[in-house]
Amino acid sequence: MCTFKTVGKATRALRGLNVGDTMGFRGPYGNHFPLEQMEKANLVFIAGGIGLAPVRCVIWNALDLRDRFDQVTIIYGARSVGDLVYKRELEEWAKRSDLKLWQTVDPGGETPEWKGEIGFVPTIVEKAAPSSNNAYAIVCGPPIMIKFTLPVLEKLGFAPDHVYTTLENRMKCGLGKCGRCNVGPVYVCKDGPVFTAAQLAALPAEY
Numbered sequence: 001m002c003t004f005k006t007v008g009k010a011t012r013a014l015r016g017l018n019v020g021d022t023m024g025f026r027g028p029y030g031n032h033f034p035l036e037q038m039e040k041a042n043l044v045f046i047a048g049g050i051g052l053a054p055v056r057c058v059i060w061n062a063l064d065l066r067d068r069f070d071q072v073t074i075i076y077g078a079r080s081v082g083d084l085v086y087k088r089e090l091e092e093w094a095k096r097s098d099l100k101l102w103q104t105v106d107p108g109g110e111t112p113e114w115k116g117e118i119g120f121v122p123t124i125v126e127k128a129a130p131s132s133n134n135a136y137a138i139v140c141g142p143p144i145m146i147k148f149t150l151p152v153l154e155k156l157g158f159a160p161d162h163v164y165t166t167l168e169n170r171m172k173c174g175l176g177k178c179g180r181c182n183v184g185p186v187y188v189c190k191d192g193p194v195f196t197a198a199q200l201a202a203l204p205a206e207y
């Protein structure tokens with residue numbers, strides 16, 4: 001399954017396709033969230049908007065191998081109730097006793113029926129205050145959400161090399177050849193898109 005949000009030329013063209021149409025698809029490219037390094041640890045998943053799409057696969061992997069991890073916390077937010085994706089999965093996760101799910105929408109994005117939190121994702125991370133003890137954070141969402149979430153995690157005591165997040169640079173070739181996506185010496189398409197907060201801190205502030 002492939003999830004996308006219509007934001008530009010390519011996704012508009014995708015949106016215009018119909019069942020049965022043919023399209024080309026290259027990939028996947030780049031690296032991944034290294035769940036295999038996180039066994040026996042507490043996992044904290046933090047996602048915003050369509051950023052739940054890549055994190056959702058990692059969550060399902062962790063839940064398939066649930067006994068290999070300690071506590072699992074998921075914090076997910078979107079601009080409005082209508083912008084929350086994978087609502088069926090969110091309902092399933094909310095029912096599970098082996099994980100803690102926090103859902104939030106930005107102020108003004110709630111409906112009268114909304115029972116979750118109201119507040120921006122970084123604020124809710126601060127409120128949830130997941131323990132940083134033997135924990136890894138996996139963060140994916142809009143750059144502004146990531147920018148304000150990383151300092152909260154730092155304040156909670158998460159080591160920079162235990163915080164994994166993604167960069168969203170514009171890409172063309174996806175193969176480390178065209179130079180469209182690089183930040184300093186790093187090609188986001190080939191060396192990323194997943195980086196630790198420690199790796200990001202060593203890069204020039206061009207992303």
Ligand code: FES
Nearest residue numbers: 172174176179189
């Ligand atoms: S997209 Fe071409 S080098 Fe990364």
